[in-house]
Amino acid sequence: MAEVASASMTKMYVKGQWVEAQSGETQEVRSPHDGSVVDTVPRGSRDDARAAIRAAEDAFPEWADTAADERARLILAGVEKVKEKQKDLAKVLSAEQGKPVFEAMGEIHHFLHGMTFYAGLASKIRGAQVPLPPDMGKHSYGLVLKRPVGVCGAIVPWNFPITLMGTKIGPALIAGNTVIVKPASSTPLTSLQIIGLLNEAGLPAGVLNCVTGPGREVGEELLENPVVRRIAFTGESGTGRRVMEVAGPQFKRITLELGGSDPMIVMPDADLRKAVSGAMIGRFWNCGQACLAVKRLYLHEEIHDEFLEALLKKVGSYELGDPATRPEKPFVRMGPLHTAEQREEIESQLADATSKGAEVLIGGSRPDDPALGSGHYFHPAVVANVSHHSRLVQEEVFGPVLPVFKVKDLDEAIVLANDNQYGLGSSIWTQNLTWSNQAIREIQAGVTWVNQIHYGYDELPFGGVKASGIGHEHGPEAVDYYQETKGAVIGGLA
Numbered sequence: 291m292a293e294v295a296s297a298s299m300t301k302m303y304v305k306g307q308w309v310e311a312q313s314g315e316t317q318e319v320r321s322p323h324d325g326s327v328v329d330t331v332p333r334g335s336r337d338d339a340r341a342a343i344r345a346a347e348d349a350f351p352e353w354a355d356t357a358a359d360e361r362a363r364l365i366l367a368g369v370e371k372v373k374e375k376q377k378d379l380a381k382v383l384s385a386e387q388g389k390p391v392f393e394a395m396g397e398i399h400h401f402l403h404g405m406t407f408y409a410g411l412a413s414k415i416r417g418a419q420v421p422l423p424p425d426m427g428k429h430s431y432g433l434v435l436k437r438p439v440g441v442c443g444a445i446v447p448w449n450f451p452i453t454l455m456g457t458k459i460g461p462a463l464i465a466g467n468t469v470i471v472k473p474a475s476s477t478p479l480t481s482l483q484i485i486g487l488l489n490e491a492g493l494p495a496g497v498l499n500c501v502t503g504p505g506r507e508v509g510e511e512l513l514e515n516p517v518v519r520r521i522a523f524t525g526e527s528g529t530g531r532r533v534m535e536v537a538g539p540q541f542k543r544i545t546l547e548l549g550g551s552d553p554m555i556v557m558p559d560a561d562l563r564k565a566v567s568g569a570m571i572g573r574f575w576n577c578g579q580a581c582l583a584v585k586r587l588y589l590h591e592e593i594h595d596e597f598l599e600a601l602l603k604k605v606g607s608y609e610l611g612d613p614a615t616r617p618e619k620p621f622v623r624m625g626p627l628h629t630a631e632q633r634e635e636i637e638s639q640l641a642d643a644t645s646k647g648a649e650v651l652i653g654g655s656r657p658d659d660p661a662l663g664s665g666h667y668f669h670p671a672v673v674a675n676v677s678h679h680s681r682l683v684q685e686e687v688f689g690p691v692l693p694v695f696k697v698k699d700l701d702e703a704i705v706l707a708n709d710n711q712y713g714l715g716s717s718i719w720t721q722n723l724t725w726s727n728q729a730i731r732e733i734q735a736g737v738t739w740v741n742q743i744h745y746g747y748d749e750l751p752f753g754g755v756k757a758s759g760i761g762h763e764h765g766p767e768a769v770d771y772y773q774e775t776k777g778a779v780i781g782g783l784a
């Protein structure tokens with residue numbers, strides 16, 4: 291049984307215990323709101339990653355042999371513990387990531403929903419019995435067996451550190467695998483607390499480990515070490531390429547959930563009130579730092595002006611400020627960007643667009659308020675007359691800036707939607723079935739929503755095309771990536 295999770299959160303979790311880095315080194319986690327130190331965690335190295343890999347390897351045979359119902363029971367017991375602490379966990383997540391507390395609560399809910407979904411699937415995984423031709427022997431038959439892959443590495447980014455950890459550990463654990471989680475260096479705290487709680491609920495030591503430290507050391511050890519048979523990675527497309535370079539030659543099972551630049555198309559018959567709300571959540575939730583985010587808005591010329599007017603009014607209701615506090619109604623809280631570099635990147639993408647003739651309709655600057663001077667704050671922006679060749683369109687924009695385009699029909703909107711290296715999400719807003727079907731068929735993306743922007747689901751498979759990734763997370767389909775399929779033939783029967 292694992293050690294109880296009341297230990298200091300400045301440690302990481304390996305083989306059922308809270309441990310320091312073997313080097314004794316630590317790294318600070320700083321608040322995006324004011325730069326203060328939220329906590330420190332071990333700065334793990336390759337040695338620490340190796341220790342966790344050994345622990346996961348040792349724990350694997352027993353966990354793989356544990357009955358599926360028992361695995362599910364232990365996961366659900368952990369879910370209950372996380373539920374009890376969810377308010378405190380949301381505060382930690384808000385402090386380290388910078389998202390408002392109510393958004394952090396939403397993220398923890400999504401994690402709980404996902405883990406419950408996978409616990410429910412544990413006992414439903416099945417292979418098949420296959421009839422064989424008589425010349426293979428009288429009464430002989432084939433079996434399709436599902437077996438866990440072994441030790442898995444889960445590499446997680448900072449934008450949704452908890453849900454994206456859940457989409458990996460849920461399917462991995464129910465299928466009988468053991469896991470090492472590698473959180474982003476700037477958001478390890480809530481992940482560590484949750485991993486402690488899941489272990490406290492009864493997971494055997496070594497089944498679920500967490501090593502903090504730089505991607506170039508801890509992450510690369512997971513990619514290189516031959517004991518790790520499966521890498522589930524979420525992060526930038528550039529890092530995804532590195533994952534392929536290092537883990538690919540070892541024929542590891544790899545899934546990559548990478549960047550995106552989702553188009554949103556609004557047709558003249560759309561419910562504009564709902565579509566404006568969709569654009570707001572789609573672009574500005576999490577301060578625009580979402581892989582699945584409305585990053586380009588294509589408005590039909592008939593509703594362009596009306597839509598834009600309503601959108602700008604809503605964008606004006608965001609109030610920048612401490613993510614731990616709520617503004618007076620009708621204002622809505624927007625926290626800081628996660629890092630200084632993130633803000634500089636957005637600013638340089640915006641400057642590139644304006645240098646090519648774009649017009650900033652609202653926002654697009656740092657706040658004057660001295661109280662926000664040490665945070666990475668940025669007024670959410672809407673931008674018109676943007677060249678489709680500008681960085682604001684062709685790159686992933688990971689912050690609250692929305693370029694808007696006027697289109698004459700759906701064909702033009704789809705051509706522009708597809709003029710991009712990414713293919714993650716997309717949406718169309720219309721009551722017309724022919725238009726929505728055309729969009730579903732022709733937009734190059736892993737998912738197309740019709741009259742909806744709803745990110746918090748676990749039921750459907752989700753994954754990108756083009757530079758947005760390989761493979762799927764979510765849904766029963768995700769479990770396939772954590773299983774080997776083996777054939778067997780039963781012959782020689784009387």
Ligand code: NAD
Nearest residue numbers: 446447448473474505509510525526529547548549550581
């Ligand atoms: P990132 O690629 O910088 O880091 C992601 C993780 O990889 C971190 O834990 C990091 O420490 C680790 N890492 C870095 N270098 C590594 C290496 N050489 N080897 C192994 N691991 C390494 O990404 P980020 O900035 O944390 O996250 C933002 C990006 O993630 C955006 O591009 C966003 O679109 C993408 N994202 C995609 C999805 C999706 O489902 N498609 C979801 C969320 C975020």
